[in-house]
Amino acid sequence: MRLSQYLITTSKEVPKEAKCISHKLMLRAGLIMRFAAGIYSYLPLGYRVLAKVTSIIEEEMNQVGAHQLLLPFVQPAELWKKSGRWGNYGEELVRFKDRKEADFVLGPTHEELITQLMKHQINSYKRLPLTVYQIQTKFRDEPRPRAGVIRTKEFLMKDAYSFCQSEKEQMTIYEKMKQAYERIFSRCLLNYRLVEADTGPIGGERSDEFIALAPLGEDRIVECEECEYVAKLEKADTGFPTSGDRCPLCKSKIRIKRGIEIGHLFWLGEKYSRSLKATFLDRMGKERYFVMGSYGIGVSRLLAAIIEQNHDEEGIIWPKEIAPFQAAIIATSPETFKVAQEIYLRLRRGGLDILWDDRDLSPGVKFNDADIIGIPFKIIIGNTFLKESKIEIKTRREKTTVKVKKDVVFQKMKELVQNAK
RNA sequence: CGGGACGUAGCGCAGUCUGGUCUAGCGCGCUUGCUUUGGGAGCAAGAGGUCGUGAGUUCAAAUCUCACCGUCCCGACCA
Numbered sequence: 001m002r003l004s005q006y007l008i009t010t011s012k013e014v015p016k017e018a019k020c021i022s023h024k025l026m027l028r029a030g031l032i033m034r035f036a037a038g039i040y041s042y043l044p045l046g047y048r049v050l051a052k053v054t055s056i057i058e059e060e061m062n063q064v065g066a067h068q069l070l071l072p073f074v075q076p077a078e079l080w081k082k083s084g085r086w087g088n089y090g091e092e093l094v095r096f097k098d099r100k101e102a103d104f105v106l107g108p109t110h111e112e113l114i115t116q117l118m119k120h121q122i123n124s125y126k127r128l129p130l131t132v133y134q135i136q137t138k139f140r141d142e143p144r145p146r147a148g149v150i151r152t153k154e155f156l157m158k159d160a161y162s163f164c165q166s167e168k169e170q171m172t173i174y175e176k177m178k179q180a181y182e183r184i185f186s187r188c189l190l191n192y193r194l195v196e197a198d199t200g201p202i203g204g205e206r207s208d209e210f211i212a213l214a215p216l217g218e219d220r221i222v223e224c225e226e227c228e229y230v231a232k233l234e235k236a237d238t239g240f241p242t243s244g245d246r247c248p249l250c251k252s253k254i255r256i257k258r259g260i261e262i263g264h265l266f267w268l269g270e271k272y273s274r275s276l277k278a279t280f281l282d283r284m285g286k287e288r289y290f291v292m293g294s295y296g297i298g299v300s301r302l303l304a305a306i307i308e309q310n311h312d313e314e315g316i317i318w319p320k321e322i323a324p325f326q327a328a329i330i331a332t333s334p335e336t337f338k339v340a341q342e343i344y345l346r347l348r349r350g351g352l353d354i355l356w357d358d359r360d361l362s363p364g365v366k367f368n369d370a371d372i373i374g375i376p377f378k379i380i381i382g383n384t385f386l387k388e389s390k391i392e393i394k395t396r397r398e399k400t401t402v403k404v405k406k407d408v409v410f411q412k413m414k415e416l417v418q419n420a421k
Numbered sequence: 422c423g424g425g426a427c428g429u430a431g432c433g434c435a436g437u438c439u440g441g442u443c444u445a446g447c448g449c450g451c452u453u454g455c456u457u458u459g460g461g462a463g464c465a466a467g468a469g470g471u472c473g474u475g476a477g478u479u480c481a482a483a484u485c486u487c488a489c490c491g492u493c494c495c496g497a498c499c500a
Contacts, residue, residue: 012461013433013449017493037492092499109500143422143498157500200500209500218499261500296500314460332459364460371460382459392459 001325002344003357007044010369020216022307023148025316029373031303038145038153045373046303048324050156053302054135056187056321057158060180066131066160071113073137077103079112083275092140106139111272111294114161118290119278125165128280128290129173133160135299147216149304150260156299163290165282167269170291174267177295181210181263184297188306189319189421192262195221195232204268204294211259212305219259226252260305261298268292316374317397320420325355327393327413328370332363332382340381343391343409347379350410352417354379371396376420379409397421 009030017034018024026032031046042050058068077095080086085093086105094106107113114132122130138157145152160177164170178194185192190212197209209232211219220233224247233241233256243256273279273289282288310317320326327347331340337358344356355375357366363382370378380392390403393412397420404412 009431009450010461011432011450015432016427016434019494034492090499138500140500144496146494151500155500197500264500298500301500330459334458360458362458362460362462364458364462367460369461380459384459 001353001355003328003355004359006355008369008373009043010372018148020147020150020308021311022150022216022304025307025311025372026148026304029316032149038142038151040149040152040154040300042300045324049303049318049322050299052322052324053188053299053306054156054158057135057184057297057299060184060187061133061158061160063183064131064176064180066133066162068134069132070134070136071107071110071117073107073139075105075107075110075113077105079116079276080105083112083272085112092142094139094141107136108138108140109157109294109296110134110136110159111161111268111292112276115272115276115278115290115292118161118163119273119276122163122290123280125280125282125288129162129164129169131160131162131173131177133158133295146218147304149300150216151218152300155301158297158299160295162293162295164293165280165288165291167291170267170269170293174265174293177293178208178265181265181295181297185210185212185262187319187321188302189310190262190302190305191309193221193223193230193257193259195230196235197232197264198235199266204266204271206267208265209261210263212262212309213257213259214305214308215258216308217259217261219261221257221259222254223257224250224252224254226250229254260301260308262302262305263297264295266294266296268294311374314368315372318374318376320376320417323374323376324353325375326353326417327355327377327379328366328373328375329354329356329379329381330363330366330370331358332366332380333386336381336385339385339406343379343381343406346410347413350414352410352413377413377416379413395420 011028014024015027018027030043032040032042034040077086093108096104098104135158137154139154142151142153162173164173192210192212195209195211197207199207211221221230222233222241223230227247227250229247229249241254245254247254269291270289273292278290279287307316329340329344331337344354347354376396378394384390384392391406391409392401392403394401
């Protein structure tokens, strides 16, 4: 991509609305723009990052045999009345009437719809177990959106639903999904904890949450300094502990930490299949309710969590799998413009995703832009090239530099990208 | 929804207390030209504002009063 032809607007100054690091950096790097409280659009650069995260999630979901589909965002209220959530989901549920005065909701989650879908699609145990997922915009009319993209009214979510014939089968899926989540969050370079949680308005019998550690997080967890013990603050075995209290398991000191909820697993059991009368015929020809699970990842929120844990003074430091571009090419003098172009074309032909900063600006501006955006490598063609015929490659995260000859830049870049975090 | 802060150019701010000097100013960014080119360059010339909205007080309102709208923070609530 030629930067001069791309929609990128970075900023030295921070809009005063932003208080937390990820929000500031997302605005400064020009990833998002706010239209109302908790309502954001993603600019091309932000969308690229969102797409990278999305594709990691898709890979891992497909890996565990989940099938991607797309449910409607606008949902008939009828199903919500059947499940009982029309009455008890609360004001977060946006309701409206169409021109014929029929009730609808904007989907905050999709248990009702997917259950209804499966009720019609599956009627034999031979087709089970089955897991499906979608990546889609959700709407929840939050009383107080906050911290940029961490709590918004409209957000991108991956929601998966599993349908099984028994609790035992459901347990297997639940575990597989948990492992898939662990791989997803590791690929995002997130430091997270897995804790048991409340089921909330989704309901069901148990739930587990993935919490990315971050000081601005809304969730509090209790963690032992020595042993494995970790729990949500409100579910801790010792009432309402404070830092320095004793671990209920090993009596060492515990710590309170804050974090952002990035993923949630729900053991739904028959909650929705019963209320929507979704059944299949088992081996004995007997009608049975599906045993269900649902599994969410806040995709847009993930970006904020990743930035909270991967940044420095200069800006974002994207993990290589998430970076909008793998490298930025920067020519620091007019004489090296042609060489930069040549390298850009070479690397692009080789399949690397490159941002060529071909703007007529001073080098400092280009360095700073590449840094705030968080591009993992800067390929610098300037004085060093004119003097030593060498091209420099600087690593964003480790801040190291290597110098290479022009004709091996592609090879070296492939190697660096391969080994990068 | 309770408590607090804020709203002046695309962004960051000054001016508001004590009304007139404001035909509203500064920095960044933007446009044009020339010079520059290794960590946010220099000079020159420019463009850009219903001072959140509405009503009121006054000879006179960015400035005072009231109402409303919007934004952010803390809390409650929630994924």
